[in-house]
Amino acid sequence: MCGVTLRDWRATAALVLLAMVVAAPAFVWAAGQVGYAEPLENAAEATGATDDAESVHTGLLPDYGVPGLGSSAGTLVAALVGTALTLSVATGVGRLLADGTNGTD
Amino acid sequence: MHIPDGYVDLPIAVAFAVLSVAVLAVAARRSDGAIDGERAPLVGVVAAGVFAAQMLEWPIPGGTSAHFVGGALAAVLLGPHLGALSVATVVTVQSLLFGDGGVVVIGTNVFNMAIVQVYVGYAVYRVVAPYNRTAGYFAAGWLGITAAAVTAAIQLGTSSAFAYETVVVLAIMGGGHLLLGLVEGAITAAVARSLADARPDLWPDGRGVSA
Numbered sequence: 001m002c003g004v005t006l007r008d009w010r011a012t013a014a015l016v017l018l019a020m021v022v023a024a025p026a027f028v029w030a031a032g033q034v035g036y037a038e039p040l041e042n043a044a045e046a047t048g049a050t051d052d053a054e055s056v057h058t059g060l061l062p063d064y065g066v067p068g069l070g071s072s073a074g075t076l077v078a079a080l081v082g083t084a085l086t087l088s089v090a091t092g093v094g095r096l097l098a099d100g101t102n103g104t105d
Numbered sequence: 106m107h108i109p110d111g112y113v114d115l116p117i118a119v120a121f122a123v124l125s126v127a128v129l130a131v132a133a134r135r136s137d138g139a140i141d142g143e144r145a146p147l148v149g150v151v152a153a154g155v156f157a158a159q160m161l162e163w164p165i166p167g168g169t170s171a172h173f174v175g176g177a178l179a180a181v182l183l184g185p186h187l188g189a190l191s192v193a194t195v196v197t198v199q200s201l202l203f204g205d206g207g208v209v210v211i212g213t214n215v216f217n218m219a220i221v222q223v224y225v226g227y228a229v230y231r232v233v234a235p236y237n238r239t240a241g242y243f244a245a246g247w248l249g250i251t252a253a254a255v256t257a258a259i260q261l262g263t264s265s266a267f268a269y270e271t272v273v274v275l276a277i278m279g280g281g282h283l284l285l286g287l288v289e290g291a292i293t294a295a296v297a298r299s300l301a302d303a304r305p306d307l308w309p310d311g312r313g314v315s316a
Contacts, residue, residue, distance in 0.1 A: 009304060013150045020157035031162030039254065039281030040106055042263065043274045052266035054111035059204035064160065079160050082198060086156040090194040091149025097187070098145040099138040 017083055024079035025072040028064070106174065106282075107199065107251075108214055110207030116265040121260065122212025129193055132186035139187065147307060151179050152191035156198065163288065176218055177226025177249035179295045182241060182300065182308070185227040192219035198300055213260055222253035226293075238301070239294050246293025247286040251298050254282035 044050045061081065065074035155175035162172045175195075179188035193215045197254070199205040205213040225251025235240030258278040262271030301308065 009307060010146060010150070013154075016148070018152050020154070024157065024160040025147035027161040036118035038106065038259075040108065040216070041276045041287070042259065043258070043267070043277040044112065044283065046201055046273055046277060047267040047270045049112060049266040049268070052111045053109045054207070055204070056110040057201070058205060059200070059202045059209040060259055061202055062204045064205070065202050075160075078203065079157060083153045083157045084201060085196050085202065088217045089117075089149075089198065090152030090191050091146045091192060092227065093190055093209075094148030095142070095248070097133065097136050097138070097148075097190075098140050098142040098293065 010065040019085070021076070021079040021083050027074065028075050106219055107196075107206035107252060108210050108217075108220055108261065109259060110209045112207075112212055112264060112266050113210050114266075114310050117208070117264060118210045118213050121210075121216045125193075125212040125215045125220060129190060129215070132189045136184070136186040136190065139184065144307070148183060148191050151188075152194045155165060155179055155192060156195045158292075159195070172251070173289060173292050174218060174250050175271055175293075176222030176253065177230065177242075177245035178228035178291070180223045180249070181230050181293075181297050182246060183286060185224050185255050189219050189223045192223055195219075204235070213257075214255065217253045217257045217260075221256045222249040223247075225249050225252040232256075239298050242294040242297040243290040247290030250286045250289045251279065251283050254278045254286075 019103075042049075044053070061078045064078040064082070065071065066077045067074075069077065106305070111151045116278075122140045155173075155178070158173040160172070176188070176192050179191050183191060194241055196206060196215050196218050197211065200211045200214065201209055226245040230241045230245035232241075255275065255278070257274045259271065261267045262274035263269060267274055
């Protein structure tokens with residue numbers, strides 16, 4: 001039963017992932033409106049650790065944005081690139097660890 | 106919960122990097138051959154879903170925000186070893202590509218989110234699920250993220266940048282995530298339950314019950 005059924009879920013999964021990527025800019029904007037702060041940041045502030053944070057490596061797309069691109073567009077591109085890269089790398093990990101059968105054996 | 110560089114003392118960062126590599130090596134060995142080739146992309150889809158979900162910040166009036174972390178969901182969907190490897194992929198991409206979480210402390214962040222959250226979440230699920238599967242998903246998400254936050258708080262609270270104020274950091278991070286974890290648990294339960302009902306064939310044992 002698995003051959004066809006298992007392939008079907010990939011299209012659905014791709015659509016769900018795409019919907020999450022498209023929604024990301026709106027969520028990031030909304031979080032910014034309430035003054036986003038995680039408990040980690042609150043703890044750093046309470047203990048005076050905030051100034052000790054170092055930026056050793058900012059990444060190619062720092063803070064989930066694209067230098068030179070607007071906030072929402074940058075978030076959208078970052079979400080798309082990050083999701084695609086994560087999908088590719090983790091699928092590669094899955095294939096490396098797979099048992100070599102196709103699920104119908 | 107992504108710790109930036111400079112917050113954790115170097116010996117602690119090194120120790121958790123070594124520990125993370127060791128645990129993930131065991132996870133890779135244990136999951137070698139555990140899935141068939143047809144299901145291999147599921148590892149990628151779960152990891153990508155966790156990445157995308159972490160970008161969806163839920164604003165909470167009053168100046169805070171929560172996002173789904175997803176370690177427990179990955180654990181119940183893929184099993185703990187593949188779950189750990191998938192979330193480790195997410196944390197690594199976030200650090201290297203987006204600078205979300207430091208590179209010196211990448212092993213520390215992997216340990217908290219990809220190991221503690223995943224394995225504690227999975228253990229909680231296995232204990233609770235026999236009584237009520239949905240409650241098992243919820244408790245896994247809730248307590249998994251709380252355990253990860255407590256672990257991070259201990260690493261931070263025993264570091265010089267946080268003035269060794271372990272109790273203060275534990276109270277803020279542990280207490281904060283104990284509350285925010287209710288959202289994590291609810292999302293874990295909703296997603297896992299709907300996937301178990303809709304596609305039980307995708308689960309490790311083909312019955313919508315994680316092995």
